[in-house]
Amino acid sequence: GAGVSQSPSNKVTEKGKDVELRCDPISGHTALYWYRQSLGQGLEFLIYFQGNSAPDKSGLPSDRFSAERTGGSVSTLTIQRTQQEDSAVYLCASSLASADYSYEQYFGPGTRLTVT
């Protein structure tokens, strides 16, 4: 079946511009996650959605970052007034969700963002 997809795969933007990154999770997965991975670094948690709501936004680095999820499916991560330090790979993951069981996450291929 279809996995998690992300678009665009690569994005080059000028400093100060806004960018939108898109994530299409696996159908039926109620949980959706955004992570950031800088060159040679581990994963930095950004935000988590359960359905359309985001119970945990604690990882968003600044108020320039926002995310939304509509219809319990597609999610968009928006970065306003991009800075060079925003350059990274942005990964999206989805999973089933349960209070009693920890399901594995399925990751998309990522969007490589370069801010010039």
Next chain:
Amino acid sequence: AQSVTQLDSHVSVSEGTPVLLRCNYSSSYSPSLFWYVQHPNKGLQLLLKYTSAATLVKGINGFEAEFKKSETSFHLTKPSAHMSDAAEYFCVVSDKGSYIPTFGRGTSLIVHP
């Protein structure tokens, strides 16, 4: 609270020799534990998971891991490394009822011919 420590940032082995990637965790109770692999310029892929069933877990590509509660460890092993195993490996812990897993910082596995 949950946390995870990958004890080695880099591990270098020769092809055909055993692989050991070490992971220690901290958990309030009933943790689930995962290992993911990330090949260059790819997303993460699940290798294996422990969810309170058998303590020895077998995964894809010949990898396995053993959950040791007394040592709070979940080390990843493989009897014989292949060149294609060269990648970044992440150990992940998730407490029962936690919707947000915690990732280790990753271990880079280097395989020499």
